[in-house]
Amino acid sequence: xxxxxxxxxxxxxxxxxxxxxxxxxxxxxxxxxxxxxxxxxxxxxxxxxxxxxxxxxxxxxxxxxxxxxxxxxxxxxxx
Numbered sequence: 001x002x003x004x005x006x007x008x009x010x011x012x013x014x015x016x017x018x019x020x021x022x023x024x025x026x027x028x029x030x031x032x033x034x035x036x037x038x039x040x041x042x043x044x045x046x047x048x049x050x051x052x053x054x055x056x057x058x059x060x061x062x063x064x065x066x067x068x069x070x071x072x073x074x075x076x077x078x079x
Contacts (some may be wrong), residue, residue: 018047
């Protein structure tokens with residue numbers, strides 16, 4: 001599941017969506033994982049969730065100015 005929640009990982013929506021799923025950033029990301037360009041604090045409001053059957057090999061935020069969000073990429077394998 002790839003989703004722009006316009007909310008953080010501390011929201012109720014995140015908690016519901018992440019039940020029984022893996023957040024790719026938590027498995028393979030680093031730093032703050034900022035996905036939204038906000039001047040004051042680094043916000044991660046875009047998420048990639050997968051079934052627990054998949055292995056998360058990598059997670060990356062691409063710091064390019066395509067929009068007000070940074071693209072995110074993850075590579076999956078089978079566990």
